[in-house]
Amino acid sequence: MTKKQRHLIIGGSGQDGALLADYLVKKGFDVHTTCRNKTSFSLERLIYLQILEEITVHKCDIRNLSKLKDVLESVLPNYVYFLAGYTKTADSFSDILEIADSNLKPVCFMLDFLRKYMPDTKCLFAGSSEIFDTENIENKIDLKSRFSPKNPYGASKLFLFNVVKQYREYYNLPVMTALLFNHESELRSHFFVTKKITKNLVTFTKNNEYSFQLGNIDAKRDWSSAKDFVRCFYKALESDNKVDDILLASGKLMSVREFIKLSAKILNLELDFVGEGLNERIFCKKTGKLIISISPRYYRELETNGLAGDPTETMQRTGWSPNYTFEMLLEEMIKYELEKN
Numbered sequence: 001m002t003k004k005q006r007h008l009i010i011g012g013s014g015q016d017g018a019l020l021a022d023y024l025v026k027k028g029f030d031v032h033t034t035c036r037n038k039t040s041f042s043l044e045r046l047i048y049l050q051i052l053e054e055i056t057v058h059k060c061d062i063r064n065l066s067k068l069k070d071v072l073e074s075v076l077p078n079y080v081y082f083l084a085g086y087t088k089t090a091d092s093f094s095d096i097l098e099i100a101d102s103n104l105k106p107v108c109f110m111l112d113f114l115r116k117y118m119p120d121t122k123c124l125f126a127g128s129s130e131i132f133d134t135e136n137i138e139n140k141i142d143l144k145s146r147f148s149p150k151n152p153y154g155a156s157k158l159f160l161f162n163v164v165k166q167y168r169e170y171y172n173l174p175v176m177t178a179l180l181f182n183h184e185s186e187l188r189s190h191f192f193v194t195k196k197i198t199k200n201l202v203t204f205t206k207n208n209e210y211s212f213q214l215g216n217i218d219a220k221r222d223w224s225s226a227k228d229f230v231r232c233f234y235k236a237l238e239s240d241n242k243v244d245d246i247l248l249a250s251g252k253l254m255s256v257r258e259f260i261k262l263s264a265k266i267l268n269l270e271l272d273f274v275g276e277g278l279n280e281r282i283f284c285k286k287t288g289k290l291i292i293s294i295s296p297r298y299y300r301e302l303e304t305n306g307l308a309g310d311p312t313e314t315m316q317r318t319g320w321s322p323n324y325t326f327e328m329l330l331e332e333m334i335k336y337e338l339e340k341n
């Protein structure tokens with residue numbers, strides 16, 4: 001009998017880690033994940049997906065490098081997915097030391113560990129579209145586009161992208177970065193705007209006195225389904241081609257305003273947009289009740305212009321293509337909130 005492939009997900013309690021674990025469990029692999037804590041709160045996504053019994057969870061804060069080493073040595077994975085780290089773009093100026101601890105050192109440690117002890121283990125690192133230049137962009141972004149991150153989080157992801165490439169080329173290691181545009185699901189954290197909107201609009205449909213605040217609703221993003229992206233993580237690593245960087249995006253830009261309108265449509269809510277800028281308010285047409293107001297608290301001092309990504313090369317190289325349309329993603333996120341509340 002051949003031995004089961006061993007997959008280690010570093011950062012298994014987040015949206016992408018949990019969805020990837022679910023996907024790999026269903027493929028019949030031996031799946032291990034690291035989680036900072038083993039509380040039911042930390043493990044809630046794995047519990048929701050009903051896979052906690054089917055995977056091995058290792059308690060490990062990636063900032064503790066000796067613990068990370070212990071996990072790698074005990075699992076001896078064939079595949080590693082490095083998904084843990086600091087993910088908030090807007091707050092990253094005030095969290096720069098946290099970024100150094102979570103997004104720089106563990107990545108360097110991981111690469112050097114692979115070089116010394118596991119040179120055949122294939123490893124994917126989660127990168128970000130925040131590394132790209134956002135000024136005077138006429139075309140969609142691809143792997144050859146110009147880099148110029150606008151915040152420390154983006155700078156840390158550009159460092160990751162470069163150092164992973166160097167280790168791949170200099171040491172011939174099978175390591176890659178997945179450059180990820182925004183990707184969402186019902187398991188997204190409430191810090192991010194799509195979850196905030198779907199969750200709060202559903203709350204309004206159940207309690208007409210409820211309202212919430214947003215920042216710049218004319219900001220645009222290229223949104224995809226996180227479930228589609230994690231499928232490609234595996235495909236990119238297991239393909240016979242030489243392991244190389246990938247870029248995952250939908251290729252379409254949408255504003256937060258459009259996202260609100262589409263979500264409301266699914267909920268049969270008719271909206272009235274009144275006023276402009278910070279004074280804009282969004283009301284329920286039928287009841288006249290306030291649903292959304294704009295607050296400077298959520299406006300970003302340094303907003304990055306929305307960029308649309310071009311995943312064509314990745315699709316051709318890996319054979320991957322998305323299963324979800326934007327409407328399917330949104331319907332799933334709203335259904336989850338309706339059933340949960």
Ligand code: GDR
Nearest residue numbers: 087089128129180181182191192193194214215216219298
């Ligand atoms: P982003 O995602 O910063 O692009 O990073 P987020 O969902 O936070 O913001 C998307 C856009 O929505 C606007 N916005 C608001 N955002 C939040 N969070 N809260 C609000 O109230 C609000 N109102 C408007 C923002 O200004 C922004 O334009 C995500 C993360 O997953 C990163 O880790 C990842 O690298 C990038 O996507 C690609």
